[in-house]
Amino acid sequence: MAPQVLLIKDKMEVRIHECLDELSTDLADQIEELCEESIKDHGVFAVAISGGSIISLMRKLSEAPYKKTIDWSKWYIFWADERVVAKNHVDSNYKLAKDNLLSKLPILPSHVYSINDSLTAEEAASEYEFVIRQLVKTRVVNVSDISDCPKFDLILLEVGADGHVASLFPNHPVLEEKNEWVTFIANAPKPPPERITLTLPVINSAANVIMAATGGVKAEAVRMAIDDMDPECSVLPARMIQPSVGKLVWFLDVEAASKLTRFS
Numbered sequence: 370m371a372p373q374v375l376l377i378k379d380k381m382e383v384r385i386h387e388c389l390d391e392l393s394t395d396l397a398d399q400i401e402e403l404c405e406e407s408i409k410d411h412g413v414f415a416v417a418i419s420g421g422s423i424i425s426l427m428r429k430l431s432e433a434p435y436k437k438t439i440d441w442s443k444w445y446i447f448w449a450d451e452r453v454v455a456k457n458h459v460d461s462n463y464k465l466a467k468d469n470l471l472s473k474l475p476i477l478p479s480h481v482y483s484i485n486d487s488l489t490a491e492e493a494a495s496e497y498e499f500v501i502r503q504l505v506k507t508r509v510v511n512v513s514d515i516s517d518c519p520k521f522d523l524i525l526l527e528v529g530a531d532g533h534v535a536s537l538f539p540n541h542p543v544l545e546e547k548n549e550w551v552t553f554i555a556n557a558p559k560p561p562p563e564r565i566t567l568t569l570p571v572i573n574s575a576a577n578v579i580m581a582a583t584g585g586v587k588a589e590a591v592r593m594a595i596d597d598m599d600p601e602c603s604v605l606p607a608r609m610i611q612p613s614v615g616k617l618v619w620f621l622d623v624e625a626a627s628k629l630t631r632f633s
């Protein structure tokens with residue numbers, strides 16, 4: 370069944386699905402389309418992924434027809450955030466993506482830029498920013514047209530029930546970070562406490578951002594991010610994701626969309 374599609378302003382689209390399997394197919398179609406556009410435009414597809422259930426929503430990419438039709442050799446993988454744990458730890462976003470998605474895709478291992486797990490949070494954040502800066506210099510990662518930020522071709526985010534995205538948590542000073550591309554926090558309200566994250570200016574400089582949320586537990590965060598005019602909602606991290614030039618598409622199931630007034 371076709372999704373219900375809401376268009377909010379020119380740069381934001383909300384796609385609501387009754388069935389998770391159809392949501393996953395729609396998400397894979399959208400990613401394939403963005404990948405083709407990026408490769409046609411500048412020869413590569415630089416994607417930052419997150420942890421959480423978005424990895425399982427991306428599962429169709431490892432199935433037919435996508436596994437054969439997508440040009441995986443042009444993909445470069447980054448993380449929007451990582452938890453400061455070993456790469457084989459159950460809380461590692463790298464492990465989640467590797468076990469459930471990347472190990473099933475023919476992406477070149479040298480194109481996978483995971484965050485160093487043998488350093489302190491501060492060191493790993495600064496090393497990751499250095500790596501991204503080198504890739505901006507060689508144009509593997511584009512540069513924003515309006516700032517000096519990197520312009521990832523796509524950043525995929527999963528919204529938490531509290532409205533956090535990546536490791537940008539509500540009311541956390543990390544939301545104020547304007548200069549760094551990558552930063553670290555030591556006191557995340559959701560365990561594990563130490564995390565590394567792309568900052569808001571970098572996420573909002575992406576050419577495309579996809580935000581996903583499924584399940585009734587996320588309905589209130591989704592309402593506050595998309596619908597609510599209450600000024601307090603303007604500081605919700607999920608609502609602060611507003612690409613300056615790029616496009617934002619939400620993928621929701623009916624439960625997560627259930628509190629949106631525009632959704633009947």
Ligand SMILES: O=C1O[C@H](COP(=O)(O)O)[C@@H](O)[C@H](O)[C@H]1O
Binds near residue numbers: 421423451452533
């Ligand atoms: O801690 C994190 O949470 C979010 C959302 O995850 P979920 O468990 O509520 O689905 C995730 O996107 C983020 O990358 C992660 O580190």
